[in-house]
Amino acid sequence: MYQVMVVEDEQWIRGAVVKMVEKLGGAFEVAAEAGNGEEALQAIYQVWPTIVITDIMMPVQDGLWLVREIAERRLPVITIILTGYNEFEYARQALRYDVSDFLLKPVLEEELSKALEKAKERIPQFHKLRQYYLGIQLYFDKITEYDAQSLFEEQGGLVSRIINAADLQESEKNVLLRTFSGKYNELIQSMQPGYARIPAAAGGRAEEIRAHFLKLTEEWLQCYNAMTSGEMRQIIRKVCDYLQAHYHEELSVSDMTQRFHISVSQFSLLFKKYTGQSFINYLNALRVQQAKLLLVDGERKVYEVAEQVGFQSLPHFNRVFKQMTGQSPKEYRKWLSV
Incomplete structure (x- = not known):
């Protein structure tokens, strides 16, 4: 199974691409999503996807920055670029970073399938590394x-x-x-x-x-x-308290490091040391736990539960929920006989 990451700041576009990949099925599955290049690079080092599909124009760090970082760091990741008509000249700069393919928005399922199959042909060269x-x-x-x-x-x-x-x-x-x-x-x-x-x-x-x-x-x-002083323990404790209260909001490592005045690397290390989990796993566990409570209420639709606990797309919610519980939200609700 080949792991795919979708990087796109527009949630509806990201959700559409995720659904297409999941519909294609076969050898491909979506392992992660991100809203900008910086988030994506952090996630790559956690998930290690085989293929990254990224928009070219995004806030914070764009897709060109991301494919350049992947190329310069020699990461064993194959990249596919999403681009609009008015961005194509800009996107062509990515050619120097060994991009596998370009997809014009709005993305067509047939074109996406071809791009993924083309990327698959390049996978053997990265396997040993x-x-x-x-x-x-x-x-x-x-x-x-x-x-x-x-x-x-x-x-x-x-x-x-x-x-x-x-x-x-x-x-x-x-x-x-x-x-x-x-x-x-x-x-x-x-x-x-x-x-x-x-x-x-x-x-x-x-x-x-x-x-x-x-x-x-x-x-x-x-x-x-x-x-690793007492002061640092206090910071992580405050972060956990904040997440308990704001898990339903859109949150990232960058948000936490800015709010609590700590570097990204310090935060990631200390959070893992004191909680035993990465930031994203801790946050997802909070959200899934709350989702379980809400799924007991048979009046709520699954997509409403997903939105209420902070997931930006239903496919992402379904995927994380099943990874953590072994059941899809619908299966869990049926198991409860709701």
Whole structure:
């Protein structure tokens, strides 16, 4: 099954594209949605979709920014651009970022199907790299859960797997090592303003590369130990209280970081450490729990329940609800015999 992400700020267009993908079925399923390029990039590192379908014109960060970030970071993601007649010249700039296809709005189901099949042909070239990227992401997802000894062991094992990978070319190893190093530097920089990035050691001798990542891990531990104070616990507690009261509103990581004056990287790390879940999983769990209570009321339509608890589209609500409960909202209601 190939995971698809749909990125579009206009909810009705996004919902229409999501429905088309789900109607096509087969090898494709929608794994995530986003309203702008910044949200989408954050979600990519959590969901790791195979294909991203993105609008070109969006607020905050647009689709051109997103496909450029995907290309420059060498992420194993295939991109498809949505564009209007008056945006096509602008969209053509995306050609330099190895976009798979362009779809003219309003999107036709037949054209979408062709674009997805075309994208599928490119998937094998990303498969082997994808496994290593997932390993890097898993390391950062769990970085706050490791004690110092485990952290050094996990980091050392990951670096060794990349250096010694028989199925990778040297250029591919260098890309992976630069990605690993870059994410580490970004993480430390977000916690320690003024931090001087440690230059990537990709391309050097194995001993130099291992020493480079050892130093990064030491820097991270120093920053993290200084950051996890009582004040930070209070911030996350306030965030959780806010979500409990405002779960039905349209919320994002950016909203929380601006409201509570904390960097995105700090927020993501601390939220996971103190709640045991990512922000989006925590918020979705709140919404699904409230939806269960509302579904008991047989007078409400399922789409009304979805809107009331904060989901922007019915397909998204159905997908998240089933992921979390094992049943669709209609199946859950029937199970309750409502």
